[in-house]
Amino acid sequence: MNQEWTLHVERIGKITKADIQIAPLIFFIGDNNSGKSYMMTILWGLLFLGKNLFPARPSDSRTYKRCEDWLREHANKESVLDDEVVALYLNWFNELLSQRKKDFLRHLFNYTMESGKMEIRAYRQKKPLKLHFREGKRYTFNPGRDISFPQSEVYTREELLRMNTYICWNLLMGDIAAPLYTPVMRGRRNGEPVYLPASRTGFMLTYKQLLEQSIQANFGQSEADARGALTLPYVDFLQLITKFEPHRTNALATQLMPFLETYMTDGSFKIKRTLLPDFQYTPKNVATDMPLYITSSVITELAPLSLLLQSGINFKTIIIEEPEAHLHPALQKRMAQFIVRLVNNKKSVWVTTHSDTILQHVNNMLKLAKRPGTERKQLMEKFDYDSVDLLQDRQVRMYQFSKELKELKDSVEQSGTVVQELKPQKYGFEVPSFNDALERILDEVYAFQGEDD
Structure with missing residues (x-):
């Protein structure tokens, strides 16, 4: 994977807060019942439905205009998509995700739900992508290397939108999801x-x-x-x-x-x-x-x-x-x-x-x-x-x-789920929830076996 990013969510379904770095x-x-499948569904949805977030017509939002202005300035030039440029496209994608989040979740879960924040953060490329313009009619993307567009003396706003969408999608999803413009093959x-x-x-x-x-x-x-x-x-x-x-x-x-x-x-x-x-x-x-x-x-x-x-x-x-x-x-x-x-x-x-x-x-x-x-x-x-x-x-x-529990007057109920990243230790990953359950079972083994056993 050339790209790495973190999906940040707050108050969506059972999830109180989560930061999932892809790998x-x-x-x-x-x-x-703590929301693991729920979170996987959201990740799958970004890869599967994310293309639908992009608009069909050029937008006049400031966030998109920055992408459009940058691309117009660098048209027909060899350019490197460095961190500053990537931030333009990441901001645009997150704006689209924020605007269309409710429809996205409703389509994904077939259910209307209240939703908090959802955005992509901490984007990093192992190797910056390069932008090229060449003769021909095809858009091409080579993971970890470059994006190519056909040369033209003048680009319309519609053409710039199509190109910007292509850049944004491949920056975020190029190694893990389907191509943006997928040819139909049977x-x-x-x-x-x-x-x-x-x-x-x-x-x-x-x-x-x-x-x-x-x-x-x-x-x-x-x-x-x-x-x-x-x-x-x-x-x-x-x-x-x-x-x-x-x-x-x-x-x-x-x-x-x-x-x-x-x-x-x-x-x-x-x-x-x-x-x-x-x-x-x-x-x-x-x-x-x-x-x-x-x-x-x-x-x-x-x-x-x-x-x-x-x-x-x-x-x-x-x-x-x-x-x-x-x-x-x-x-x-x-x-x-x-x-x-x-x-x-x-x-x-x-x-x-x-x-x-x-x-x-x-x-x-x-x-x-x-x-x-x-x-x-x-x-x-x-x-x-x-x-x-x-x-x-x-x-x-x-x-x-892990489920967050809150005490009521006569009972305890789940208030949400917090997600914690586990880091590898000397002997690998230690899983507290597994270890705690096994320790309780061992406690029972020692308690139930008699002295004569």
């Missing part, structure tokens, strides 16, 4: 973020019925119909399922499918294309294909990952809720390994989890990467790891969600 690998941990996705919800098994077994209900709800005339609709990430996941179809093998599938089928699914998945795709599972060393509804929950939980890879659907960021669901601890460790390999194949992976096994594997890979060269190589050979399994501190961010 290739993000973990949200903490209490149940309806296939091209870089949009993927959201795998916690209820994957239910979706995989009932997606045909859910699609029908979702369509009816979204196009229904009554208020009762509208209440039956799903949030946008869930609707998008249903639509994603319909786009699963066999596709030519790509580099990501070549890297990860053998691992997934050998160590996790113990078999393969097939897609039979009819009006809607039918999914079947073939166990290893068995010639018979099985419909998903007679397989175990482990298979239905892992099916979306396998089908996503073999479909060749292009994505830059994937959000996975509770990847440990229905998995034995040994498989949770493999899931963590799979996630790390996704990250090292240049995909951003953002996760909500309650699994100490997954987090311990992350800590192990952080520690292994820091061992001296010869010792690290020996440990990797002993425990069957490759360089694609290792992690560096800079790749990972971890956030704990």
